[in-house]
Structures are given as structure tokens and as C-alpha cells.
Amino acid sequence: MSQQNRVEDDGEKAGDVSLAEDAPDVKIVKRNGFDTAVGWAIIGLAVLALLTALAIAQVFIVPVIMAFLLALVFSPLCRWSQRRGVPEPLSALVIVVGLLTALAATTLSLALPVTGWLEDAPSIAREAERKLRGLMGVAETVTDAGRQIEEAATAGDGAEGAPIEVVVAEEGPLTTIALGAPLVVAQTIFIMILTFFILASGSLFYERLVHVMPTMTEKKRALQIAYDIERDVSRYLLSITAINAGLGVAVGCTMALLGMPSPLAFGLLAFSLNFVPFLGAIGGVAISFGVALISLPTAFDAFVVAAAYFALTSIEGQLVTPWLVGRRLRLNTVVILIAVAFWAWLWSIMGMIMAVPLLVCLRVLCKHVEPLKPFGEFLAGRDD
Template sequence: MRDAARRVPRWIGIGLFLYASVFALSAAKAFLVPVVLGFLLSMVFAPVRRALERLGLQSWLASFLIVLVLLCGFLGTVATLAMPVSTWIENAPRIERRVEVQLNGVSQSINEVFRANKKIEALASGSDDSGQKVQVEKGQSVTTQAAMLAPSMVAQLLFTFVLLFFLMASGDMFYEKLVHVMPTFRDKRRAVRIVYNAERKLSRYLFTITLINFGLGVAVGTAMLIYGMPDPVMFGVVAFLLNFVPYLGALVGIAAAGVIALLSFDWYGWSLIIAGTYLALTTIEGQLVTPYFVGRNLRLNTVVVFLTVSFWAWLWSAVGMIVALPLLVAVRTICEHIEELDHISAFLSERHAEELPAEPEDTPDAGN
């Protein structure tokens, strides 16, 4: 009875701590999102920076080149998607009418739903003309909201790249400080091993996934070009970006391909064919390509991955879905090297992954 009474305050404290942590992560989203992105990118590109330094470049110059390449890649992606997305937004009213026409031939019941919806809108607005006016005002409000959010997004982006530059330009200063504050030599060695292994695994994982996603984007774009879909380059870029989000990204891409095919062709069967093609390509990537090129020791528990992506999507929306998997890889790497947390590492791993031999550890000195 006394033991149970002693445990209650501890569990209450843990619960309050978790609640406060989630609240803090949500409340400080505008600040924490670029900070987390900056630290993750610095760990991913640290091996690249060291490779450039071995070629004779100074830390600041190597860091500047990496940030410049990342910034150019980001701006190129935005420029590629800007025109098609703006065109789809401008044609939203026409697209809505075409969806109604297409679905009218598929199911009479769905047609009745649209008719009922129109009647409700007419009753609410008073006339068709006023209803059209409401649609235009909604379109203007979306544009206004996008214009209002743009400065904040640009500021966060600039903050991320500036922080990334300073983190990488400082070299291994943070690691040296980390070693300095550790009390014993054993703790110093463990800290360096954790950091460098986390860097190595994050870099290997994300670079491999990026190449795989690039191949998937090329395959999807080529397939859309063969089918005669509009903006096949946009499809390729979107498939490349969405595939960084496990499970949910593929589902969104399949649904988007099916809907756009429904709008682009008179025969609704093309929607099923194109969505099925997208599904087949993502299935080949997820079941064959990724397991082959990504080592089993880097694969994670699928249920934990899905829950992690869902949690961070709820907390930080789209950015949360992107950082969820790298954060999970980093947490698992840390748990692997701490005996007290080894059971958490086994839980986060794929089935039987903990039975495989550990990878050889190439841990350099903190000062290198």
C-alpha cells in the first residue's frame, strides 16, 4: 500500500511533464520548427562538410556551399510547383463543375447529393448570383491568407538556413563542448560515439531515401507523361516530396492522381488506371527497392513509424511529418548506446532487427 502511494506522485509528475512538453512544443512551434530542422540538417550534412574540408576547403566555405545548394534546390522546387498549383487554384470553380459532371455519369446517388447541396447553398445565399459571389470571396480570402502567411514562412526558412550555416561553420565545436562537460572518460567516449553514429545513420538513411524518392519521382512523372496527364513534371516533383512522408504521402499522391485523371479524361476508368499505376510504383518502391537499399538495421517498427508521423503531423502539420522519421532514427540511435534504454531501441526496431550483428563503429575523435 505504501509502495503504491509512493508511485502515484511519480506517475502524476511524469504525466504533467509529458503534457507540459506537448503544450510547449505546440506553443513554440514557430521557433522550434526551424531550430529542429537546422540541427537535423546539420547532422545530415556534417559528413559532407568534413569531406569538403579534407579536400582543402575551410569550414565556413564548405558550409556556405552546402547551404547554397540546399537553397537553390528548394527555390527550384518551389518554382517548378508554383505555376501548376496557381493554375489549379485559378480554375477551381471550373474544376468543381467538371467533377460534378464526371460523377454524374458514375452514380445517380452522388448526383442527388450534389443537387441537394446546391439547394442548400441556394437557400442559404438566396440566389445563384449571390452564391457565385460567395465563391469569389472565398477565393479571395484564401489568397489573402496565403499572402499573410508568406512572410512568416519566409522568415522561418531564412532562420533555418542561417542557423544551419552557423552550426556547420562552427565545425565540431558542439561536440568538443559536449566532451568537455562529461564527467568521466567513459561518458565522453559514449557521447562522441552516440553523436557520430547518429550523424552517420541519419546521413546514410536520408541520402538513400532521397535517391530512392528521386527515382520514384522520375518513374511517376514518366508514367503520367505516357498517359497524357497534365503537368507530368509536377507529378514527379510531388511524388518525390510526398514519399518523404511514410504511408500518408503515398496515399495522398494516389488520391491526387486519381482525382486529376478524373478531371482530365472523359472516361472515368482512366482515373482507376492512373491511380493504380501510382499505387503499383509506390508498392514496388516500398516493398522491394527501399528494403533492398536500406539496411535492415535502419528499418523501424512500422506501427511506431505510423504513430510517430501522425503525432508530429498533428503537432507541427506538414513539417512535422517530414521531421518525424529523422527524429525517430536519432532517438533509436541514442537508445542503442545507452544500456538503460536498450529495450526502447529494440521496441523501435523492425522485427528481428535486434538479432542482427551490430554495424562496425567508425567513431573519430571529437576534435577531428
């Protein structure tokens, strides 16, 4: 009997042990679920804090990122020159001076026609309205009805005296540009100076990157990511620059054939705007249509000019760019559009220009980091 009681006691102890062993499992599951929720909350707060910091520090962060992107583009050229006996500081100086010269030439070529368009904006608007009025009979009827209502309201108030005219002075577009010019010039100078020092330092960044990594595997992975980002961003930006230059030449020649004023300005405008995916082409079509509307005899000519610009950008976007850029750098079109809209909201025009290069960097990073590989697949294009 005592032996049976001992067996039962041993069974109860065994059951207690099994329950004791099972109980921590239940607690661990609950604790892990709680930790997961807290972790996601921390990640969300970190993302919000990062976005806030990017928005507040835009004046500083945007030039820094632009300088690093330019350095990624021209670093292979500096290394190529170094292997042929040219010191890296000298190569960096030549590259920066060339960039400044090209930027100054483009700005001066666009300054005169764009300034003239802005100064003549009121007369341009009236001329455009006059030409479009013949195509929009309904709009003219509505305008006449509105004028009659306004005259009736004025006549009804005649007993109390003439209406008081209130004029609100607003800053013109030239004033806005003049006020923002010093900041743009300062940021441009900072970008060029920082680009020079990054290029002149050579492989110092990669040496520091290898030094801070604790293990040999992480050193190799970090170097592989850095070189892949450099290669893909450089290849993408150089390819897009060459494509945009060809598009600018085609647009300029087409505008000259169609009798548009300042065809060189239109070529440079197409070259510059096409760095912004989708929205740049739409802006170019709108600008060409507006200028043609007041420069050419009829509104039909303006539609021909806009159609020609749209056809050239469509050929570039649907045939030339996919063929030259290749499948390796092809990205999801929807993701590109969302990225352009997001960075435009955050950093305005500079954000739109840097949206796709930043996507390329993110995609390369996702290829080498295992948890991010599904997100990298989402960023890839259809034919990748």
C-alpha cells in the first residue's frame, strides 16, 4: 500500500514536473507576442521620427545625399584614372569643374527664355485664352453669363455708390526665384565641395567600412554591398544621362522644325525634366503646349507640338530606356511612381530627382540582406 502511494506520489510529481515544464512555454508564447507588438510599435515610432528628421533637416540632408550619389557615379572614373597614374585629387577636381561648367551653361541657356516667359505671363495667359476661346464655345457662353450676373449685381449696388476695388499685391514668380536663389547657390557649392572631397579621398570610405566590421564574413558582405550599390547607381545614372541627352537633341531638333522659339532651351528643358520619371515628361508636354499656343498661329499647331513632344518621350520611355538600362536595373513601375510622389512631397524637386537612385540603392541592399529579400523582389520589374 505504501508502495502504491509512493507510485501515485511519483506520478503526481511527474505530472507537476510536466506542468511546470509546460507552463513556461505558455508564458514564453505570451511574452513573445507582447514583445513582437512592442517591437513593431518601436519600429513605427522610429520610422515617424526618421521622416520628421528628414523633413526638418532637408536643407542639409538633400545636398549630402546628392553629393554621395554624384560620388558613386564618378568613383569608377577616378579609380580608372588612378590606375593610369593620375592622382585622385586631380581627377576629382577635373570632374567637379566639369560639372560646374555644365550646370552653369545649362542654367544660362535656360535663364533668358524662361525669364521672358515669366515676365510675359499675363499677356501669354490672355493670348492663350483668346486662341482657346474659338475651340471652347461652351466656355465662352459660361463666361458671358458670369459677366451678365456681375453687371446685374453691380447695378443693384449702384444706389450705395461705386464698388470699392481691392488690390492684393502678390509676389511674382521672378521675385520668388530671386529670394530662393541664394539658398540654391549655397547648396550647389556645398554639393560640389563635398563631392570633391569624397572623390579625392579615394578608397578611404571602403577601408573604414572594412575596419569597423567585426568578422571577415561581414567585411566581405559590406564591401560587396558597397561595390554593388556603386556599380548599379553609376550605371543607372550614366545611362539615364546619355538617354536624356539624346532626348534633348531630338526635342530641340523637332521644335526647330515645327517653328518653335528657342529650340535649344526646349532641348535643355527636356534633358533636365526627364530625370524625373513620368512627371517630367508631363511637365514638358504642358510647357511645350503653352509656349506653342502663344507663339504659333493656331491652337492646332500647339496640339501638334505637344503631340510631338509626347511621342518622343513615349519612345524614350517605352523602347530606348528599357533596352539600354537592361533588366538588371529595371524596377517596378508602380513603386517608382509612389517613390517619386513620396520624395516630391518630402523634398520637392530634388526629392523627385533622387527618388529612383535611392530605390536602386535600396534594391541592392535588399539583395544582400536575407530578411529584406522579399521586399527586394517586390521592387523588381516584371522582366527581372
